[in-house]
Amino acid sequence: MATRRILAAFAALSLLTGCAGGSGGGYGLRYYRLVEPGPREVARGSMVVTPTIRWNRAPRGPDQISREENWTLNGPLLDGLTFIGGLEHDKRIVQQRRKADRKVPNFRSDMSPPEIGGMIESFYRVRAGANEFNVTGLQPRTFAGRPGFQYDFEYLGGDEVWRRGRAVGAIVDGRLYLALLDAARAHYFPAALPEFERIAESARLRR
Amino acid sequence: MSAWHQALPLTRRAMLGGLGCAGCAALAGTAEARIRPADMKPLVGPGHRPTAKDEQGLWQQYERVEEEIAGSNLLVRDAALAAYLGNVAERTGGPAAGDLRVYLAHIPEFNAFMAPTGFMVVFSGLLLRMRDEAQLAGVIAHEAGHFLRRHQIRQWRDLKRKTAAMNFLGMAAGLGYGATGIYAGDLVRLAQLGGILSIFSYSRELEAEADAMGLKQIAATGYDPGAMPETWQQLIEEIEASAEMRRKRPKRGYSLLATHPAPAQRMADLRLSAKEVTTPRGVERGRDRYLKALGAHRKTFLDDQIKLNDPGASLYLLRNLAKDGWNGLLRFYEGEVWRLRGQRGDSALAGQSYAAAIGFADAPPEAWRAHGYQLLKDGRRDEGLAALRRYLALAPQAPDAAMVRHTLGE
Numbered sequence: 001m002a003t004r005r006i007l008a009a010f011a012a013l014s015l016l017t018g019c020a021g022g023s024g025g026g027y028g029l030r031y032y033r034l035v036e037p038g039p040r041e042v043a044r045g046s047m048v049v050t051p052t053i054r055w056n057r058a059p060r061g062p063d064q065i066s067r068e069e070n071w072t073l074n075g076p077l078l079d080g081l082t083f084i085g086g087l088e089h090d091k092r093i094v095q096q097r098r099k100a101d102r103k104v105p106n107f108r109s110d111m112s113p114p115e116i117g118g119m120i121e122s123f124y125r126v127r128a129g130a131n132e133f134n135v136t137g138l139q140p141r142t143f144a145g146r147p148g149f150q151y152d153f154e155y156l157g158g159d160e161v162w163r164r165g166r167a168v169g170a171i172v173d174g175r176l177y178l179a180l181l182d183a184a185r186a187h188y189f190p191a192a193l194p195e196f197e198r199i200a201e202s203a204r205l206r207r
Numbered sequence: 208m209s210a211w212h213q214a215l216p217l218t219r220r221a222m223l224g225g226l227g228c229a230g231c232a233a234l235a236g237t238a239e240a241r242i243r244p245a246d247m248k249p250l251v252g253p254g255h256r257p258t259a260k261d262e263q264g265l266w267q268q269y270e271r272v273e274e275e276i277a278g279s280n281l282l283v284r285d286a287a288l289a290a291y292l293g294n295v296a297e298r299t300g301g302p303a304a305g306d307l308r309v310y311l312a313h314i315p316e317f318n319a320f321m322a323p324t325g326f327m328v329v330f331s332g333l334l335l336r337m338r339d340e341a342q343l344a345g346v347i348a349h350e351a352g353h354f355l356r357r358h359q360i361r362q363w364r365d366l367k368r369k370t371a372a373m374n375f376l377g378m379a380a381g382l383g384y385g386a387t388g389i390y391a392g393d394l395v396r397l398a399q400l401g402g403i404l405s406i407f408s409y410s411r412e413l414e415a416e417a418d419a420m421g422l423k424q425i426a427a428t429g430y431d432p433g434a435m436p437e438t439w440q441q442l443i444e445e446i447e448a449s450a451e452m453r454r455k456r457p458k459r460g461y462s463l464l465a466t467h468p469a470p471a472q473r474m475a476d477l478r479l480s481a482k483e484v485t486t487p488r489g490v491e492r493g494r495d496r497y498l499k500a501l502g503a504h505r506k507t508f509l510d511d512q513i514k515l516n517d518p519g520a521s522l523y524l525l526r527n528l529a530k531d532g533w534n535g536l537l538r539f540y541e542g543e544v545w546r547l548r549g550q551r552g553d554s555a556l557a558g559q560s561y562a563a564a565i566g567f568a569d570a571p572p573e574a575w576r577a578h579g580y581q582l583l584k585d586g587r588r589d590e591g592l593a594a595l596r597r598y599l600a601l602a603p604q605a606p607d608a609a610m611v612r613h614t615l616g617e
Contacts, residue, residue, distance in 0.1 A: 070208075080208075082208045093208065094208065102516055105516055112614075113607070113610050114576065114607055121514055122514050122515070123208055125511070125514050126516060131314050131511070132313055135607065139609035162280075180208060
């Protein structure tokens with residue numbers, strides 16, 4: 001039921017925003033799939049992660065890039081886990097019109113960690129209606145056995161809900177690999193964080 | 208990344224709605240003679256209360272809207288700034304001086320709107336674009352003009368006469384859920400739809416009235432009336448600059464303007480009227496007072512705008528603010544605009560701006576960080592590391608300090 005409402009809302013938003021719906025086949029016709037615990041290939045097989053509880057894999061959204069995969073525990077309004085795997089230099093992290101007034105910057109392989117954080121911040125401001133966005137931490141962290149970063153943030157969305165997020169990632173051979181948790185600050189973020197940490201720690205590149 | 212809770216794409220077009228929208232009004236009239244400020248008399252007195260039944264109904268709805276807005280966590284919580292805005296409204300509000308309430312919403316849009324009950328919502332993006340208090344007073348006086356001339360109820364009655372807009376009130380008040388199940392009551396959406404929903408956009412005649420009424424008020428208060436046409440000009444130029452940078456026509460902005468008062472006509476009227484009410488004493492700009500009231504918020508609001516990565520609009524507004532002089536803050540954000548745009552050659556431009564920014568005493572710590580990483584990219588390692596050390600010295604508690612220390616190899 002909730003899913004239907006979300007889909008209806010999203011379809012309506014897409015209409016309003018004039019999104020073309022890049023995935024084809026109509027959004028409402030694709031469904032969530034259960035992800036069982038155990039090693040999983042994600043983001044077009046670019047990484048292997050090992051969840052320890054059941055997740056729901058989200059159908060591909062119209063704005064989604066092909067190197068991305070989204071999971072959720074309680075529905076995307078409450079929590080979401082995003083994997084981006086093997087994004088090349090000068091590629092975008094979200095589908096957008098070339099001439100859009102406001103654009104999320106493309107990924108560049110020479111980005112410094114603050115710049116990657118800034119790119120993520122722009123995504124939330126431009127595409128997720130975040131009016132307030134606070135970076136709460138940026139520190140070095142190993143991801144998939146490579147030197148990377150951990151980026152923590154919180155933001156107030158257009159729906160007036162505070163959310164928190166953590167992105168853990170690394171640039172390997174000029175490509176971006178990332179796992180990102182984004183959830184309502186009240187309850188859902190702290191509830192999902194331990195599992196997110198296990199998944200982030202389990203991430204391995206598969207090339 | 209998912210953006211399920213995404214708002215509608217933000218458009219600066221929407222700001223036309225609040226700031227004297229030419230758009231889509233129900234009362235489209237033919238070209239009319241300019242309305243002279245001298246002819247504008249307030250239609251409400253102090254402590255105005257509705258007497259007619261329909262107006263009472265409208266008020267009831269808006270009292271609920273105000274309750275929601277007053278409790279919204281999108282408001283900027285700064286008592287001093289709120290008091291300052293209230294004070295400007297009081298100075299320019301004429302007979303309604305004691306009745307106006309101003310809410311400041313943290314939304315990076317150039318917009319403001321006036322409710323029929325006497326409360327006004329000003330968006331942070333508007334404050335960012337004002338060069339001084341006179342410009343701000345012009346916008347507030349324009350909005351107050353809608354209230355003083357009872358535009359909301361006049362428009363509402365006219366609309367009722369002309370259409371069977373059954374849902375109009377519900378939509379306008381933003382209290383209901385639309386057919387889609389999307390809650391239409393949040394401020395962000397109000398900001399964005401300001402120019403589309405007819406509630407906050409008025410006919411040419413009513414806009415011209417509000418212009419004239421507002422001009423009369425700010426002139427009477429002693430502000431430079433020339434600030435008002437300036438603001439309108441800035442708005443038009445920013446839309447053009449944004450479109451130009453993306454190599455496209457400012458089409459929607461123009462179609463709105465084209466079907467309605469030609470912007471040129473309105474500008475001409477505003478300038479003429481401004482001249483008419485300019486007196487030797489009407490020259491106050493209040494720039495220092497404005498900057499002091501805005502304080503650290505200017506940086507926050509700049510940050511909001513620049514990170515939307517709308518390079519044409521952002522550069523325009525930076526350069527507009529810099530007419531009063533460049534400083535470290537504006538130069539740093541100029542660099543950020545180039546860096547975010549990320550086209551060929553932009554990195555070098557960004558580097559130049561960062562280098563210029565740190566030459567100012569008021570450069571924000573982030574300018575040193577950006578300068579440092581830029582130098583590292585350019586292979587100037589020692590200088591880059593020195594700049595990053597400077598950043599840490601200025602902002603030892605920065606949330607990214609651990610990462611920068613790592614870069615420094617500490």
